[in-house]
Each structure stands twice: as C-alpha cells, then as structure tokens.
Amino acid sequence: MPQKLIPLIEYAxxxxxxxxxxxxxxxxxxQTAVRHGRYWYIxxxxxxRSQDTxxxxxFTxxxxxxxxxxxxxxxxxxASRGYRVLLIDADPQANLTAWLGVDPTSVSNQETLLAVVENDQLLPAPRTGLIGGLELIPANMNLALAEVIIPSKTLGMLPLRTTLHDMEWFTHYDYILIDSPPSLGPLAGMAALASHGLIVPVETSAKGMQxxxxxxxxxRDYVKRLASVRFLSPKTQFVRMLVPTKYDPRTxxxxxxxxxxxxxxxxxPVSPPLSYRPAPYKEAMDQCLPIQAxxxxxxxxxxxxxxxxxIRQTQPEAASLSPQSGEVA
Structure with a gap:
C-alpha cells in the first residue's frame, strides 16, 4: 500500500x-519515522487511487x-504525497540512476531499456526501495547502443510505448516519469512517444527559449506519428507543462x-519557476538526495x-497543497 510522508510538525x-x-x-x-536528508517524516x-496510470x-x-x-x-x-511513482532512466549518461544512489556500473544491460530495444524483450522488473518509495528502471552507458538499433527497426521508436502499456505491473503506478537524453535522437524520440505528453524544463535564458x-x-511531429498509428488524436496537446528553471528574478x-x-x-501551462541555486543542487547530486532533502x-x-x-494539470480533482516541509534536523 502506498505511503504519504507527513513532516513531523504537521503530524504533531x-x-x-x-x-x-x-x-x-x-x-x-x-512511532515510526523515516529520515530523508535533513528532514524527518511520518x-x-x-x-x-483509482486514477489511470x-x-x-x-524532455528537452x-x-x-x-x-x-x-x-x-x-x-x-x-511519492511523498502518496502517489505510486516509477522513474525510467532513458539517458545513457545514467545521471538519474546515479543520483538515486544506484551505481550505473553495477547495472546490467538486461536491467535497462536496452532489453526492449535490442531483443524485443519485456521491460525489466524495476528496482524498489529507493528514497521516498520511488522505483526505478535504471540505465548504464551501454544504453547508447539503442541510438543505432532503433532506426534499423520498423516503427523502431514505438516498442517502449507498446511494451510499457502491456506490462502486468503498469497499472500498479499512478505516474511513470521517463528521463530522456538531452537530444532529438532516436532514444529521446522513443522516450517521448512512450508517454502521454512532455514535461519540458526551460532554462530562463535566450538559450532556453531557443x-x-x-x-x-x-x-508536433511526435503527435503526427502517434496519430498515424491511432495512439493519439492529431489535436492532442503533447507539451503538457513548461517548468522554468535556473530562474533569477534579480537579472x-x-x-x-x-x-x-x-x-x-x-x-x-507554465509552472512556478525553480530558482538558480547551484550549491544545493550540487549537494543533492553528491549525496544522492532529492533537492527537497x-x-x-x-x-x-x-x-x-x-x-x-x-497534479492540477494531470489530475485536477486531486490537486491539493502538500505539507511545506519536515523539520530541519
């Protein structure tokens, strides 16, 4: 059963x-409590939840x-709000895998998306027990081979979508988030086409706007492709939310x-921005913690x-403000 993490002060x-x-x-x-970084939660x-996965x-x-x-x-x-969340690392750089405390060099090819791309196999069982109850299909550097294999296959960018939705455990999750490579190549395309839409971080700079x-x-091209095989309506809004990042209102x-x-x-829709604060993000990366911790x-x-x-964009009826934080240890 999923768990919601309630900060100590709110639980009290x-x-x-x-x-x-x-x-x-x-x-x-x-009383049972868990600690994530500097914060304690109950x-x-x-x-x-009865919502569809x-x-x-x-994507960017x-x-x-x-x-x-x-x-x-x-x-x-x-996950802290009680949603069941699977993360899929589709980037051969495997930063998401590493930042969740999993050594990419310990990940076999059969544990990654390469199992689907190379051998038309089912998706591997996700790794469980990660921070906050997150689950993960990890990546390693060999996933880069997918960039060569995908174009060689008929409808090569669609297997992840079809396989993912056919997995027995698919409906176990409320949300599946895929981290795509920072490119417009075949692997990024496969990751995009597997989804119901794109969440796009946009650096608040000329580079980001470009x-x-x-x-x-x-x-638009992805919508056309999915519409051609009747996975989506051609009128689908595929970019679902823009998230401004590295925002500094002083400039x-x-x-x-x-x-x-x-x-x-x-x-x-445009979400509230995320500030430019490199030191905390480096700390989160070094300690394999989410920024919230x-x-x-x-x-x-x-x-x-x-x-x-x-949540308001994906489950309007379920949106509610969460606890502000745990108590700093």
Whole structure:
C-alpha cells in the first residue's frame, strides 16, 4: 500500500500533541519515522487511487536545463504525497540512476531499456526501495547502443510505448516519469512517444527559449506519428507543462525570459519557476538526495509548487497543497 510522508510538525499538529512529544515517541520506538536528508517524516498508508496510470517524459534537447534533477525531484514530491511513482532512466549518461544512489556500473544491460530495444524483450522488473518509495528502471552507458538499433527497426521508436502499456505491473503506478537524453535522437524520440505528453524544463535564458521552440516543433511531429498509428488524436496537446528553471528574478535577462514564458502559456501551462541555486543542487547530486532533502527551504517550497501545478494539470480533482516541509534536523 502506498505511503504519504507527513513532516513531523504537521503530524504533531494533526495529532494535537507537541512536536517534542512526537520526537520522544520516535526515540522510544513508539512511532515510526523515516529520515530523508535533513528532514524527518511520518509515513502514513493511503488508499490506492483509482486514477489511470499516466506516463510523462521529461524532455528537452538543451543540456543543463535541469531535466534530470526535475525528474528526480518531481518523482519524490509525488511519492511523498502518496502517489505510486516509477522513474525510467532513458539517458545513457545514467545521471538519474546515479543520483538515486544506484551505481550505473553495477547495472546490467538486461536491467535497462536496452532489453526492449535490442531483443524485443519485456521491460525489466524495476528496482524498489529507493528514497521516498520511488522505483526505478535504471540505465548504464551501454544504453547508447539503442541510438543505432532503433532506426534499423520498423516503427523502431514505438516498442517502449507498446511494451510499457502491456506490462502486468503498469497499472500498479499512478505516474511513470521517463528521463530522456538531452537530444532529438532516436532514444529521446522513443522516450517521448512512450508517454502521454512532455514535461519540458526551460532554462530562463535566450538559450532556453531557443530550445523551447525546437521542442514545440518536434512535439508536433511526435503527435503526427502517434496519430498515424491511432495512439493519439492529431489535436492532442503533447507539451503538457513548461517548468522554468535556473530562474533569477534579480537579472533583466531572467525577467524578460519569464515574460516570454508567460506568453508561451498558449503552448502549454507554465509552472512556478525553480530558482538558480547551484550549491544545493550540487549537494543533492553528491549525496544522492532529492533537492527537497538538502535543507534549502526555498527550493523545497518551489518544488512543492511545481508538483501541485503538475497534479492540477494531470489530475485536477486531486490537486491539493502538500505539507511545506519536515523539520530541519
């Protein structure tokens, strides 16, 4: 049964007890708690949701836009709210795999998407027990072979979609998030076509805005491909949400970029921005933690706002504000 992670201070308020009493109960073994980075949470079981499984691909061909960290952090935010989340690393760089504490050199080819691409096999069983209850289909550097294999096969970019939706465990998850390579190549295309839509991080810079235009064009092509095999309506909005990243409102350039993103709302909904704070993101990467666990309250609140915006776009009836944070240890 999925679990929601409730910060100590909120759980104490719900129970009508002082936080100090709750901490004493935890120390005495009278209350189960889990620690993620600098924060403590109380895990509470929640009922299985009746929503259909939704698949989204984190997608942009611009490197350094924060795509992989967004996959990690959005996945953790969703899992913390009690959603069952599977992350799929479709990038041979395997950063998502490494940032979740799995050594890519320990990952066999049969544990990656290469099993589907190379041998038309079923997807491997996901790795379980990761931070926050996340599950993962990992990657390794050999996944790069897929870039050569996919074009050699008829409808080579569709096997992940068909296989994924046919897996027995597919309906176990509320959300499946795919981290695609920072390119427009065959592997990125396969990751995109496997999804119900794209979540696009957009660096608030001239480079980021230029990359967004390319994503919009390729998204139109993806819709045409999926419509040709009747997987989607040709009128489907495939870019589902834009997430401004590396935002610094103190600079003129970023304020101008934010204005452009607001105009881009006619393409897709725009989430609240994520600030440019390189030190906490490096700490999260080094410690194999989501950004919410490193103690930067501003980024924690921003990521929760992005998560809320995401849920509103995908499950409007289920959107609700989450706890702000746990208690800093």
């Amino acid at each position: 308020e719900q129970q009508g007890i002082p936080e100090s009493t709750l901490r004493w109960q935890i120390k005495q073994g009278l 895990p509470v079981e929640v009922e299985k 939704q698949v989204f691909t984190l 061909h611009a490197g350094g836009a924060g795509k992989t960290s967004l996959a990690r952090d959005l996945g953790f935010a969703l 990359a967004l235009r390319g994503v919009v064009e390729i998204a 003129n350039q970023d304020r101008q970029a934010q204005q452009l993103l607001e105009e881009a709302a006619r393409i897709a 490193v103690g930067d309250q501003k980024l924690l609140e921003e990521m929760e706002a992005v998560c809320t915006a995401f």
